[in-house]
């Protein structure tokens with residue numbers, strides 16, 4: 503039915519069979535499927551002034567397509583997710599590559615054959631590589647924990663180099679931690695790739711960028727006669743959660759509610775705020791054709807930003823003489839400050855707090871949580887689409 507700014511005067515929720523909060527992947531997939539498969543009339547309520555959630559992209563003042571909330575690279579092994587999204591977009595053949603800036607030298611990440619030679623010199627790097635091949639075989643991802651377990655001084659040297667120069671400082675910047683606060687079980691999982699493939703997602707069966715951008719993908723998904731999108735509306739202004747029901751515009755609401763926002767906010771953070779990391783993203787347009795050789799360069803031993811993204815390198819856009827880059831600074835999220843909660847901090851205490859919020863809505867049969875915020879977890883785009891497909895399967899079954 504279209505996209506409107508704000509709710510119309512006299513908005514009547516009872517006209518809709520479902521109210522969906524959030525126009526990111528979680529909300530948009532559910533909205534489209536409920537409309538299409540059950541003929542339900544759906545209202546999507548989104549507090550930002552655009553659709554697409556964190557995958558939103560737009561053309562900046564220099565005419566470059568940029569990702570407002572950080573670089574998004576589509577990759578998945580999930581055939582159903584790929585088939586579903588491919589209804590709404592074609593894909594470019596983009597294959598993501600990441601380089602780490604290690605003391606001024608750019609080396610492929612995950613650390614591979616090329617990186618070893620760059621780090622240790624041609625001859626010694628090759629010798630270390632041959633030892634890795636002899637020990638583990640070629641085209642294998644080997645966690646540094648496994649290198650250490652071999653009790654071989656040369657393999658340990660590779661593990662130590664990767665730990666120190668690729669992982670440690672980057673992780674400290676990203677999560678605001680000191681080395682002793684970093685969980686050793688995560689540390690040990692940092693991989694070395696025994697091979698030459700320098701793609702970041704070498705095993706993803708489907709990978710690319712939406713040919714006309716992410717926002718266009720969302721426009722196509724939400725473009726359905728039974729779906730109305732209302733932008734710039736914080737649902738907390740019209741929706742209150744009770745003990746056994748939900749009030750919308752002051753009256754009990756009988757339709758389905760799909761909620762993809764943060765659960766703690768819905769209760770005024772009364773049990774405490776769920777902790778997140780947020781990001782400051784600083785965009786800059788430069789008068790050059792290209793700034794760096796790949797989409798993303800991680801600064802793993804220097805600088806206080808974590809990485810620089812150059813969008814043209816990912817989207818394939820041709821724009822001679824200008825390019826837009828973005829530096830990411832990671833910091834603690836302050837609730838209710840207008841910042842975006844990006845990464846849930848998945849520690850036991852926080853998960854316990856999340857479960858207490860979740861219990862409050864467990865008995866409300868028409869209230870459904872889906873997505874990275876409402877489920878308080880990290881999802882890649884394919885993961886959240888899979889979760890939304892599952893939830894909408896259940897709702898479709900209940901309504902048909």
Ligand code: FAD
Pocket residue numbers: 523524525526527528529547548549550554555556557571572573574575576577735736737738762763764781844845872873874875881882883884886
């Ligand atoms: P969101 O996209 O956050 O959508 C939720 C929506 O709900 C938001 O638009 C929000 O405004 C709205 N909302 C919340 N509360 C309210 C309210 N009270 N009223 C109204 N609306 C509300 N994934 C990949 O697969 N590849 C990548 O390369 C990748 N890169 C990423 C880079 C960064 C920096 C980050 C943070 C994430 C990245 N992701 C990537 C993950 C991807 O962004 C998420 O999987 C996906 O966007 C989650 O979709 P969602 O619908 O759950 O949440």
